[in-house]
Amino acid sequence: MSQITRVETFLVAPRWLFVRIETSDGIIGWGEASLEGHADAVRTVVDQFAEYLIGADPDRIEDHWQVLTKSGFYRGGPVFGSAVSGIDQALWDLKGKSLGVPVYQLLGGAVRDRIRMYGWVGGDDPSGITDAIAAQLAVGLTAVKMNASGIMSRVGTVAEIDGVLERVAAARAVLGPDRDVAVDFHGRFTLANARRIAPLLEPLRPFFIEEPVVPENSHLIGQLAQATAIPIATGERLYTRQDFLPVLQAGIAVAQPDLSHAGGISEVRRIAAMAEVYDVQLAPHCPLGPIALAACLQVGFATPNYLIQEQSIGIHYNQGAEVLDYVLDKQPLKFVNGNIELLTGPGLGIEIDEVAVRAADSRGHTWRSPIWRHTDGALAEW
Template identity: 80%
Template sequence: MIISRIETFRVAPRWLFVRIETDTGLIGWGEASLEGHTDAVRATVTQFAEYLLGTDPQRIEDHWQVLTKGGFYRGGPVLASAVSGIDQALWDLLGKALNVPVHVLLGGAVRDRIRVYGWVGGDDPSEIEDAIRAQLEVGLTAVKMNASGRMGKNGSVSEVAGVVERVAAARTVLGPDRDVAVDFHGRFTAATVRRVAPLLEELHPFFLEEPVVPENSHLIADIARSTSIPVATGERLYNRQEFLPVLQAGIAVAQPDLSHAGGISEVRRIAALAEVYDVQLAPHCPLGPLALAACLQVGFATPNYLIQEQSIGIHYNKGAEVLDYVLDTSPLKFVEGHIERPTGPGLGIEIDEAAVRAADAHHVDWRSPVWRHSDGSFSEW
């Protein structure tokens, strides 16, 4: 069996799917979505295809090594996302060739279901109570919300009070037995985080996500020491080496993105490294069905797996939804706030290829918004 064809598909709302076909007719799917940079990743996958065509798709680790280290210039989100989509597709192919789910190939199941959470509140959270009730109605027991919209450079009294009020409103709806994670989205300075975090402690957030931008990860240790709230980060870290400093700094939850951080192969290694530091895994995944399916396959074989993000109904999904590209949606059904262990081969879902090809023909590029402070200077989104 050899790789005979590699295709990419840009699909709404902001995803990039990778399709790898073999000379036997077997097909594997992966997701290389890098929001706002689809064309750059697509070009990189095309370049990697020059090496992969005609090779054995079952040599997954060897391909991973060559694609990540074969160039003199390495790393970064574009290259890592291209590798991620290819890696997922190769694992999907291997599982289908052997007629087993990927988690069986990773050592077998360590759990029967994975807890999932949903997003509420959008970029500038408001009407939190109604948004949370809607998530509870579909069976979820945990949500995540942005702490704020645009945050001032030093966090005004009203801005800080607004953060606390919104999280308090969420806690009121959720009660003591359900969870709310709070995403700072890198919008806060370290000083503002140290001011806000103690005010949230009595509301018991599930975790406090990305308190500072990833380039300021050297400040994470001070933040982790300043609060009893578990600190989470990692959606903009792309390999084990980048995770090591934040693990050493004392984060409690690692959040690699399987479409950005080297796919199934590398995230398995990140999970093992995190376990050494008693850190739980909660992969970032506001993406499509293939990214979610890949996350779940890793989760069912990973002991230190906390919870899974998923984007069904998220505010970013304009023009298409996660389940629009899946023929049978039952493997991704919520059951008492969880997704149950899939039994299908490979990633465990069947992609609607006709829908994907049609979406690619009408794709509209998505771009990250640009925010500015009141003085006209750039503001983190």
Template identity: 65%
Template sequence: MRITRIETFLVAPRWLLCRVDTDEGLVGWGEPVVEGRAETVRAAVHEMADLLVGEDPAPIEHHWQRLTKAAFYRGGPILSSAVAGLDQALWDIAGKRLGMPVHRLLGGPVRDRVRVYGWVGGDDPGRLREAVAARVESGLTAVKMNAAGTVSRSPTVREIDGVVERLAEVRSVLGDDRDVAVDFHGRFTAAAARRVLPLLEPLRPMFAEEPVLPEFGHLLDGVVGAGPVPIAVGERLYSRGEFLPALQAGIAVAQPDLSHAGGISEVRRIAALAETYDALLAPHCPLGPVALAASLQVAFATPNFLIQEQSIGIHYNTDAELLDYVLDTGVFAFPDGHMHRTDAPGLGVRIDEDAVRAADRAGHRWRPPVWSHADGSFAEW
């Protein structure tokens, strides 16, 4: 078997998919994207295609090594995301070639179902109760919310109290049998995070995500030590090497993204590394169907897995929905707050190619919002 062609598809609302064809008719799908930089990743995928077209897709690790290292300059979100999507597609082909799901190729399942959570807002607290109630009604047993919208570099008393009030309102809807995670989104300084985190502990958040920006990872140990709230980071870390200092600082939850951090191959290694630090895995995934399918395959085979993010119903998806691009939407159903394991081959999802090609003809130019503080200076989104 040989790889004959690699195509990419820019699909709404903000995703990029890739298709890897072989001369025996097997096709693999991947999702290589950086939100807001999809066109740039698309170019990187087609550059990397030179290393794959004409090759046997089977030696996935051999291809991963070449894709990540052969160009001399390595890492970063663009290159790692391009590799991630191609890696997903190669695993998809491998599973289909052998007639088994990827999780069996990773050593076999360690669980029958994967707990998932959904986003409920938090930038604007006005409709939080309504959003949480809707998520509970859909079957979810866990949600994630933003801690705040724009936050002053030195938060005011009102801003600090607002974070606690938001979480308290969500907890009041969820009760004690469901979970809520709080996403700081890198909007807080380390000093501000150390002040706020201890105030959240009485409300028992499942974890506090990205309390400081990734470039301030050297300050993480102080943030972790500020109180008992479990700290989660990783959506903007792209390799084992980048996760190591965070794990050494004592984070409780590692959040690599299957479409950013080198795909299935590297995230499996990140999970194993996290396990040596008694940390759990909760892959980041506010993305499309292939990214979620790949994440689930890893989750089914990873002992230290905690919970899976998924984008069904997320506020970003105004032009299209994850389920618009799949033929078998049932694989992503979560009536009991969990997505259940199947033995469908490869990544376990059948992509609606007609819908993907139609969406690509329209394309998209999604960009993240650009925020400012009251004085006009740049604010983290």
């Protein structure tokens, strides 16, 4: 029987944490446990989980998921969730490689031939949005996402509200009627602000409004869903099916679990199935690295209610390294007419450049979220 013989983590620029699991058969599986700003904490948890995993059968993915998420008296949250996510992705990668098939074949087979992609174009600062959109269109994308604003007052001024509208109008002017712009409120808005601004955005027809309130105020999101015809998206800071149930019941249109935070392939697959009951589409959050992106795509190829996929090639966070810097063959993750075509390689469908990963880990990173403040000195949501 094959056994897990080694579990390693790699702190790689710009802000990611990769997980490598090796078996006694010599097969290597890769996962991504990136938790932006807290990679060191996740690394410690993965090391602790490795005590259980060494010597275990790598094929028992679901049993390992149950043990890692439920055997501890204190459980849940982004740090534990991200550690489990990276391990889960690596185990699925191992399973696919051992059988010689892509992971989506193990999830029931492909339901589509390609997945539509979108890229980030700014918005914190209104300057450069049109040029950023043009750059994304030049590489073939047909959809983009932008932040609605920078720091936003608790009750927005006329100038702040007009600034949001001007940003999105500029994007719409470049994109025209056949391409899409999603608008990320990034949890920076109070419910009152979001309720004021959303109806004003309706003539510009955003693809969706993302995270209109912070996740701890998810109990309020139904009020916004009832106040606007724009689809509401949320979920990058929700980590379990139980977290998603209230927002699904409240009327969101798009669920955005992060496969590196929300329990990996195993749990996101279940979140997708639950979302389907509420006629909600899946669009996983993924401003991360190539392993997280590949894991998202594997779920997407096997999930009927999959809308679109975020990716971070060229995003402003990527200082010192890019998504494709850590893969040997960049072709599987290339855009074709705004899509990524069906991955055909075994496991997650990409080949990690282990030499580049180990070199990056030797340098490490210390990425942290910025700290913003209102004009009165109080902490502002970033």
